[in-house]
Amino acid sequence: MFDQIVTSTFTPIVAFYPNTTTHATSHDKTLDLKNSLSQTLTKYYPFAGRHSKTAPAVVDCNDQGVEFLEASVDSALSDFLQKSQHEDLNQLFPHGLVWYESNYKYHDQSDSVSPLAVQVNRFECGGLAVAVSLSHKVGDGSSLIWFLNDWAKVARSCRYPNRLNHEHSINPHFISFEPTNLNFQGFSIEVPKDCVTRSFTFPNKKLNDLKHKVIAMSVESGQPITDPTRVEVLTWLLYKCAVGSNSCKPAGIGMPTNIRGTMVEPLPENSIGNILAVIEIHTKNESEMQPGFLIRAIKEKKKELRGIKNLQMVFDHLWNKFSKADMEDQQRRIDRDGSYVCSSLCRAPVYEIDFGWGKPIKVTLAGHVGKNSFALMDTPDGDGIEAFVCMKKQDMDRFQSNSELQAFC
Structure with missing residues (x-):
């Protein structure tokens, strides 16, 4: 029900990590993120599906996967955090997919929408920013944070395979109802340009x-x-x-x-x-x-x-x-x-x-x-x-x- 009421928007969270390891390059870390994300999505399978713009509250769990982008930032992480304005954060997200905004050129042409998008940003110093946008049609802020922690657990288990498996076990609890058509497109929330x-x-x-x-x-x-x-x-x-x-x-x-x-x-x-x-x-x-x-x-x-x-x-x-x-x-x-x-x-x-x-x-x-x-x-x-x-x-x-x-x- 709430999935139909909430607006078609993406919750954007970004986490910044300094370069504190000498044995792993930013490329190695990105590869770890890709591999662990693939494993995590086997449990969070609706996130790898698609929902139609005409029926956005229904997810087709077709395992099409999620978009994973990589980008380089022309500054050190510390400089970015100290000098950037809030609006500068948008560039860290795939296609600027932030709340109600997107600069994705195919966004209006495609009938289906991926519920999840990821962009890994590499800074000159070797630091990383992991930016994730989740459609509010499939989950709230708590869902996104739980997903990020589960993804991190899987990544740690890949990096440290000798640790106890149960420490990294993930088991998200999905709740489903029979589809109920409210004949309601959801509330429209516009953010004025000023x-x-x-x-x-x-x-x-x-x-x-x-x-x-x-x-x-x-x-x-x-x-x-x-x-x-x-x-x-x-x-x-x-x-x-x-x-x-x-x-x-x-x-x-x-x-x-x-x-x-x-x-x-x-x-x-x-x-x-x-x-x-x-x-x-x-x-x-x-x-x-x-x-x-x-x-x-x-x-x-x-x-x-x-x-x-x-x-x-x-x-x-x-x-x-x-x-x-x-x-x-x-x-x-x-x-x-x-x-x-x-x-x-x-x-x-x-x-x-x-x-x-x-x-x-x-x-x-x-x-x-x-x-x-x-x-x-x-x-x-x-x-x-x-x-x-x-x-x-x-x-x-x-x-x-x-x-x-x-x-x-």
């Missing part, structure tokens, strides 16, 4: 200060909260500052949430697909922008998710919502300038993706996630959160200069 994405780093020490501030504000407003999380307080701060930089009335914020382990009948964490629900918080006035209201509402919605019995219950809810609702009204909500989306990959094991030559020094998302969107990831040292914020440039100029935001960066 949108920009910027990253902001919030150290844990500053986030703890923000927690204390939020608790004090909630007590003062008569809506006390006692245990806000890092993600909750940062979501509130980003939303508040974004609304302050936008002249439109705040409509609300949506938060895609992984529900694998929260259902009464939980699913394994290695379940592959779009196994998520979206928390929606609507804000009508200034009082509902207060942390006491917003964070309490987020917690209540999370509690409701823990009451979901199983995936069938989610299916039934989506069927009722999207088969009866006015789709044009739903689309207008998405397009509204006062609507925001915040997704989080915090606590996800992105820094465990070790292909056999060490853990990455940087893992990041590329491109513009979508207008008025925030994406959160742990910092490389685990001592904070990096937020990727996408909005119109004129709004970004005001957002970046917000003194309250700057106080916690």
Whole structure:
């Protein structure tokens, strides 16, 4: 069901690895990646199939394989990470396949789409950047991260064959339903040309200060909260500052949430697909922008998710919502300038993706996630959160200069 609702977009993640080995060249590492990817795809066989543009939620598992590109970058890895802009990351991905964008010349001519694409980028210093784009039609962010870790396990077993086999065993859990035609092409999400994405780093020490501030504000407003999380307080701060930089009335914020382990009948964490629900918080006035209201509402919605019995219950809810609702009204909500989306990959094991030559020094998302969107990831040292914020440039100029935001960066 969610596969039909989500837009035709590719989630782009890139991991950077310094040249720390003397016994393996970048060519050897690339060969290891190719061989281990082939083995991994025997378990992740839908990723090697094709889905039709006319029926994108159905994957033909025909073992056509995935595109694997190699590229050279005319700089050292350290220079690229220090001097590049966020938009420069797009060049590391096959055909610029990033979210809603692609410069693939045959993209509009072909009726079938490969769910997965890989590009290995070699830097002058011998460092590598492994960039992977996964169609949101076959999996969410958690699915992509699980796949990358499984691929890395297989690569390590190829490099170190004497290690215990069970350490590198992979067994992704695919869930399938009988195809259900919603007669719905999915929501259209356009990113205006004047949108920009910027990253902001919030150290844990500053986030703890923000927690204390939020608790004090909630007590003062008569809506006390006692245990806000890092993600909750940062979501509130980003939303508040974004609304302050936008002249439109705040409509609300949506938060895609992984529900694998929260259902009464939980699913394994290695379940592959779009196994998520979206928390929606609507804000009508200034009082509902207060942390006491917003964070309490987020917690209540999370509690409701823990009451979901199983995936069938989610299916039934989506069927009722999207088969009866006015789709044009739903689309207008998405397009509204006062609507925001915040997704989080915090606590996800992105820094465990070790292909056999060490853990990455940087893992990041590329491109513009979508207008008025925030994406959160742990910092490389685990001592904070990096937020990727996408909005119109004129709004970004005001957002970046917000003194309250700057106080916690």
